[in-house]
Amino acid sequence: MIELNGLTKTFANGRGIFDLSFRIPEGEVFGYLGPNGAGKSTTIRHLMGFLKPEKGSAAVCGHDCWRQAPLVHQRVGYLPGELAFPEGITGRAFLRLMAGMRGTRDEKRRDALLERFQLNPDIPIRKMSKGTKQKLAMVAAFMHDPAVYILDEPTSGLDPVMQKVFVDLILEEKNRGKTVLMSSHSFREIEKTCDRIAIIKQGRLIAIEDIHTLQRKQRKIFEVTFGDEEAAKRAAANESFDPTRRGRTVDFVVQGDYNAFLDAIRRESVVNVSVHEQDLEDIFMDYYAGEGDGR
Amino acid sequence: MNAALFATNLKTNMKNFFSYGIGSVLYLAMIIWIFPSVSNTDMEKLIRQMPKNLIEAFNFTSGISSADHFVANEFYGLLYLLIMAIFAITTAVKLIAHHVDRGSMAFILAAPQSRVKVALTQAATLVFGLLLIAAIMTVGGWLVALAILGGDGIPFAPFFRLNAIGFLLFYAIAGYAFFFSCLFNDEKRALSAASLLTLVFYVLDLVGRLSDRLDWCRHLSVFAAYRPQDLLDGTAHVAVTAIGLFAAGTALYLIGIALFSKRDLPL
Structure with a gap:
């Protein structure tokens, strides 16, 4: 459904995107991941x-x-990644404009989306908060029931409740066979919905991976607090998860091996577990380390 | 042309169109209102004593003996140009460059309408605004003159001719402003390019009027096509001027639209 073939664009400052190629088949949710300024929006601007x-x-x-x-x-x-609406109109007038320019007659889907996002469109856009604007743009992107979604940083600006609403909506559209490309700089925001993920850095594609492969590669730090110090010492004796002990608390580094890890701590009394995920930069580093030469 | 976009444009710009139209009529009313107090007075003698060049530069060649000439000189020779230039330039920049600079063009272009259609709709909005203002001024100005001066007011046909050519003049000026609006990503740059060119044209016209030796300067300026007094007297080549201004303006809109449809947009 979406296909890039050696897409290249160099800007005056030397940045840009270089020789990007990938295909997104129908029905796939594709995450486009990279730090800010990596070329995500530039790619999307070409698609548009x-x-x-x-x-x-x-x-x-x-x-x-x-x-x-x-x-x-x-x-x-x-x-769009940066939301700037036409000035001097209400949310409803904006949606009417977009529907009019698309020739969309059906208002049922629009109203259902407004309901779902709990959005009141009858206020001037300039009076809307950032999150509300994000919802309005989302309704405009979804209301004509397109076959393909191109979403630039869709979850930024949404509160946790609305993020959940968004994730559900994407999964629903996926079940209806829609194709989605969404960009993000945060792995966490898209791992719930994406089938595959492309990682872009400095304008170059450095990896395209199945989400499960990436999740296996992603290391997580489990910070486990044990019932007493002895239990902590016993658990930390197992060297396979790179333990670091501070009193009753031990940090374990786990990469994919969740069963083995659970086995290792199961016998002790555990008072608390918290998980820290690696950030994107570390995933890159792992990717290079794991593959030898990622390129 | 896209109807939904045009309708939204009108909705957000209508107030502006009417303020400029009605504001101009009010200015015009003020000029007509002070006319009796300056005509056939010492003022006229004073003006007659001014050097010939200055008289020409400040549009006093035919004196201030009749109301329509006074209006042509004092309003259509200066204030009108200023008001309409501001309107034409700001509106042209607002309709394209402003949307591109802010990023709101992203939504408009995400719809399945070609860039040519979008730009054409924006140009049509601009021309519609100019036409509406010209209509308000022609009818409003004539009625105001009738009300203040009594009698026949000012003759309608020459006044209509003056406003029609005025409209075409700003059709052309808005044409290059629209061209700059399509050309630049930066709203301020489009605004300054259009304003600067207009200022240069105006200065060329003024310099040409001040000095006989520099008369050729006038012909480099778009304002050469616009002589309010000749238009009232019927001594101007109205048809040629009209066709010239219309052709130049149309060409500028079309070049701007073509450019806009071909270039990279930072959206």
């Missing part, structure tokens, strides 16, 4: 036909994103 490729091409549903942008837009629901 805002930028002309310097080399290579991007296509959605078989239509070239630059030359046949209107055909692409017909099938796509787009959520």
